[in-house]
Amino acid sequence: MRRSHLLATAAGLALACSPLAAHAQFAPAGSGGPPSATIPGPGNADEPKENTPADSSYFAGPSPYAPQAPGVNAANLPDIGSIDISEIPSMAPQQSANPAHGDWPAYGRDDNQTRYSPLTELTPETVNNLKVAFTYHTGSYPRPGQTNKWAAETTPIKVGDGLYMCSAQNDIMKLDPVTGKEIWRRNLNVKYESIPYTAACKGVTYFTSAVVPEGQPCHNRIIEGTLDMRLVAVDAATGEFCPAFGHNGQVNLMQGMGESVPGFVAITAPPPVVNGIVVVNHEVLDGQRRWAPSGVIRGYDAESGKFVWAWDVGNPDDHSQPTGNRHYSRGTPNSWAAMTGDNALGLVYVPTGNAGGDYYSGLRSPAENAISTSIVALDVKTGSPRWVYQTTRKDVWDYDMGSQVTMMDLRGPDGMLAPALIVPTKRGQTFVLDRRTGKPILPVEERPAPAGHVPGDSRAPTQPWSVGMPALRMPELREKDMWGMSPIDQLYCRIKFRSAHYDGEFTAPSLDKPWIMYPGNNGGSDWGSMSYDPNTGILIANWNASPMYAQLITRRKADALKLMPIDDPHYKPGAGAAEGNGPMEGTPYAIAIAPFWDPFTKMLCHRPPYGMITAIDMKHGQKVLWQHPLGTARANGPWGLPTGLSWEIGTPNNGGSVVTAGGLVFIAAATDNQIRAIDEHTGKVVWSAVLPGGGQANPMTYEANGHQYVAIMAGGHHFMMTPVTDQLVVYALPDAIKH
Amino acid sequence: MAVRNGTKTLTEWLTLLLGVVILLVGLIFVIMGADLAMLGGSVYYVICGIVLVASGVFMVMGRTLGAFLYLGALAYTWVWSLWEVGVSPIDLLPRAFGPTILGILVVLTIPVLRRLKSRRTLRGAV
Numbered sequence: 001m002r003r004s005h006l007l008a009t010a011a012g013l014a015l016a017c018s019p020l021a022a023h024a025q026f027a028p029a030g031s032g033g034p035p036s037a038t039i040p041g042p043g044n045a046d047e048p049k050e051n052t053p054a055d056s057s058y059f060a061g062p063s064p065y066a067p068q069a070p071g072v073n074a075a076n077l078p079d080i081g082s083i084d085i086s087e088i089p090s091m092a093p094q095q096s097a098n099p100a101h102g103d104w105p106a107y108g109r110d111d112n113q114t115r116y117s118p119l120t121e122l123t124p125e126t127v128n129n130l131k132v133a134f135t136y137h138t139g140s141y142p143r144p145g146q147t148n149k150w151a152a153e154t155t156p157i158k159v160g161d162g163l164y165m166c167s168a169q170n171d172i173m174k175l176d177p178v179t180g181k182e183i184w185r186r187n188l189n190v191k192y193e194s195i196p197y198t199a200a201c202k203g204v205t206y207f208t209s210a211v212v213p214e215g216q217p218c219h220n221r222i223i224e225g226t227l228d229m230r231l232v233a234v235d236a237a238t239g240e241f242c243p244a245f246g247h248n249g250q251v252n253l254m255q256g257m258g259e260s261v262p263g264f265v266a267i268t269a270p271p272p273v274v275n276g277i278v279v280v281n282h283e284v285l286d287g288q289r290r291w292a293p294s295g296v297i298r299g300y301d302a303e304s305g306k307f308v309w310a311w312d313v314g315n316p317d318d319h320s321q322p323t324g325n326r327h328y329s330r331g332t333p334n335s336w337a338a339m340t341g342d343n344a345l346g347l348v349y350v351p352t353g354n355a356g357g358d359y360y361s362g363l364r365s366p367a368e369n370a371i372s373t374s375i376v377a378l379d380v381k382t383g384s385p386r387w388v389y390q391t392t393r394k395d396v397w398d399y400d401m402g403s404q405v406t407m408m409d410l411r412g413p414d415g416m417l418a419p420a421l422i423v424p425t426k427r428g429q430t431f432v433l434d435r436r437t438g439k440p441i442l443p444v445e446e447r448p449a450p451a452g453h454v455p456g457d458s459r460a461p462t463q464p465w466s467v468g469m470p471a472l473r474m475p476e477l478r479e480k481d482m483w484g485m486s487p488i489d490q491l492y493c494r495i496k497f498r499s500a501h502y503d504g505e506f507t508a509p510s511l512d513k514p515w516i517m518y519p520g521n522n523g524g525s526d527w528g529s530m531s532y533d534p535n536t537g538i539l540i541a542n543w544n545a546s547p548m549y550a551q552l553i554t555r556r557k558a559d560a561l562k563l564m565p566i567d568d569p570h571y572k573p574g575a576g577a578a579e580g581n582g583p584m585e586g587t588p589y590a591i592a593i594a595p596f597w598d599p600f601t602k603m604l605c606h607r608p609p610y611g612m613i614t615a616i617d618m619k620h621g622q623k624v625l626w627q628h629p630l631g632t633a634r635a636n637g638p639w640g641l642p643t644g645l646s647w648e649i650g651t652p653n654n655g656g657s658v659v660t661a662g663g664l665v666f667i668a669a670a671t672d673n674q675i676r677a678i679d680e681h682t683g684k685v686v687w688s689a690v691l692p693g694g695g696q697a698n699p700m701t702y703e704a705n706g707h708q709y710v711a712i713m714a715g716g717h718h719f720m721m722t723p724v725t726d727q728l729v730v731y732a733l734p735d736a737i738k739h
Numbered sequence: 740m741a742v743r744n745g746t747k748t749l750t751e752w753l754t755l756l757l758g759v760v761i762l763l764v765g766l767i768f769v770i771m772g773a774d775l776a777m778l779g780g781s782v783y784y785v786i787c788g789i790v791l792v793a794s795g796v797f798m799v800m801g802r803t804l805g806a807f808l809y810l811g812a813l814a815y816t817w818v819w820s821l822w823e824v825g826v827s828p829i830d831l832l833p834r835a836f837g838p839t840i841l842g843i844l845v846v847l848t849i850p851v852l853r854r855l856k857s858r859r860t861l862r863g864a865v
Contacts, residue, residue, distance in 0.1 A: 485833065485837075486837045487784070487834060487837060487838065488764070489833070490833040490834065491772065491775065491784050494780050495771060495774055498780045
């Protein structure tokens with residue numbers, strides 16, 4: 001009663017005293033505060049000399065050559081040995097290669113990562129009757145005194161009689177897919193300190209052994225990479241550690257990484273198994289220091305957990321594990337998004353990010369420049385790139401590759417059917433490549449890009465534009481696109497717009513005044529990736545239109561602001577991390593960055609929509625079938641007040657979609673905390689339900705007990721300011737629930 | 740309604756308050772609008788702000804002219820808004836909605852301002 005009162009009052013207030021009540025929810029909801037970054041503004045990027053202790057950086061991490069402290073190896077695991085590729089048995093047939101009709105055995109359901117399910121019980125006609133079948137609590141959420149860094153982002157997988165998933169802090173569980181009852185749970189005791197930017201576990205990997213006979217423990221395994229850098233394998237039937245994998249089921253992935261602290265490097269995406277090799281990537285916290293830990297990609301034997309190869313950009317000819325005091329080259333581009341394995345070509349497609357010190361590229365090596373913000377096709381036998389396709393040159397906009405690429409067959413302009421790779425980007429440019437060569441199938445144009453503003457850090461003269469695919473972006477910003485509740489906040493935003501450098505996309509970083517990045521670092525497309533219906537040829541893409549506002553600041557100013565890398569001894573856990581101000585220690589500058597918003601009302605500065613969903617017909621000339629704003633204003637408003645309005649304003653979104661043979665697209669993602677079903681052919685929203693928290697995760701669907709279920713992790717997202725919960729919500733028709 | 744000399748009725752107080760609000764909004768428009776104009780942005784705010792300041796001052800003084808100046812500024816706002824973004828409700832919201840709500844209140848003050856005027860005239864005649 002009281003709550004509904006409050007909502008009504010808030011909605012009434014918002015309507016009465018403002019023209020507008022809907023906006024991007026970047027405003028507090030639940031625990032944790034908003035990103036606190038303030039942008040210094042024109043002429044304020046430096047600090048008077050007398051205010052700072054020294055010209056050079058006062059705050060600094062330890063030497064990059066310092067030895068690794070014992071606690072960084074979370075479970076105190078001994079080193080793992082190596083195994084030669086020739087000793088790895090050929091891989092047994094995997095569930096994900098040919099998924100059972102009602103299963104969802106991999107993060108993107110199948111080896112192609114299509115996020116397509118052949119299930120048909122739910123259709124635009126029946127979906128309206130969906131009810132909650134069960135809710136499962138993972139037990140991972142911020143405890144009192146902990147900064148809210150949570151966004152579970154989890155997608156369960158379903159194989160046979162089990163729904164397998166992980167909590168935001170990596171505990172693994174098997175649930176009954178009909179009742180949600182926990183069948184087993186493997187606690188991994190990942191500590192709060194090990195949470196990097198976000199406590200997330202996007203999913204686990206199902207692997208069937210070729211060595212362990214059927215019926216024996218660990219014939220079928222659940223493999224997971226953890227926030228504290230362990231590679232873990234447990235028996236799918238019991239949840240017991242696989243004794244023959246690594247050291248009793250665990251491998252220490254901090255081996256060879258050198259100096260680090262908990263939370264600096266972490267795994268949040270499920271590691272793919274390609275021809276028997278588990279390929280592991282990890283995120284390195286953005287914006288900390290030029291000589292951050294390595295972004296090395298490594299392959300391990302999925303049977304024994306032994307090391308097979310490393311791909312170290314700074315040391316590309318040495319694929320072995322470093323020994324003694326040596327470590328993988330520091331500061332190299334990291335890869336945090338989900339990778340896709342291609343068993344037929346023996347490749348793993350690695351979506352890469354940027355070298356350490358994300359907004360200054362003057363210190364990057366040519367080798368780093370060649371492979372950052374790219375898709376790198378690594379040969380899983382050798383760990384060497386077979387081809388590289390770069391989507392942004394000399395990226396200083398945090399356009400790191402967030403999406404998992406999707407494999408499909410596409411008839412190109414030449415009429416030939418080619419094995420294709422759909423490569424979504426944060427820029428909203430979707431590249432379509434030939435998987436064999438990395439060459440674009442659909443045309444790509446090189447277009448001139450704005451010049452640099454910072455001496456010693458020139459920008460690339462041109463950037464690639466995928467003109468053969470519809471652009472998932474809005475037109476360039478103009479002053480008249482500034483928005484607000486009233487003329488006054490609109491005026492504020494106009495001044496903010498005019499005070500910054502803005503030459504359209506690829507506006508270069510600047511010190512003299514802020515610059516606007518649009519698209520922002522939330523995309524375009526981000527980690528939600530895309531779903532593809534191979535029968536209809538419809539590709540579903542949800543994307544963002546949310547600019548960022550940033551400014552380089554001098555080292556003196558950074559010291560005055562007490563910006564320090566996470567491995568500085570003065571660093572306090574829970575203090576600023578990626579996506580906010582960053583010290584970029586080891587480069588000449590630090591970074592101040594925030595959404596392009598009115599920090600008082602927490603409304604984005606430009607007109608909505610801020611989030612969209614688009615259906616593209618890949619079989620008939622890559623035309624847009626339908627496109628509309630995604631997300632309503634119901635949970636959003638000035639100062640974070642919910643308005644209750646069902647107006648589809650289009651909110652920022654994180655998380656992806658599912659497409660089904662029943663002709664439905666399931667997606668949550670938006671900050672209105674709803675899950676919805678959309679008619680695949682018309683784009684009409686045919687069903688929606690309110691989640692207990694933010695639906696910033698990829699949903700999945702499966703069949704159990706003869707009925708179709710839809711599962712979504714309502715884990716929320718700290719940066720999206722949606723309510724964080726530990727609840728997996730599973731929907732089904734009433735017939736399925738009466739059991 | 741009995742009007743005693745020297746004391747204000749509630750409607751007169753509200754009219755005064757509205758005048759103060761318009762004056763403040765006008766000052767914000769002038770100061771921030773000048774900033775925007777110097778950055779090469781729209782000059783609408785600084786022009787509109789000057790009229791709003793005048794409107795607010797006259798309303799505080801109890802002059803009907805204040806109300807008409809506001810309505811003039813509102814008309815300018817609508818013309819400028821339609822010129823800048825056309826008939827697009829989502830874009831008209833921040834520009835014209837709030838000022839129009841204020842405009843309705845201003846219209847309601849016109850009888851009050853007229854009464855104040857006639858009272859001033861009476862006092863002047865005595």
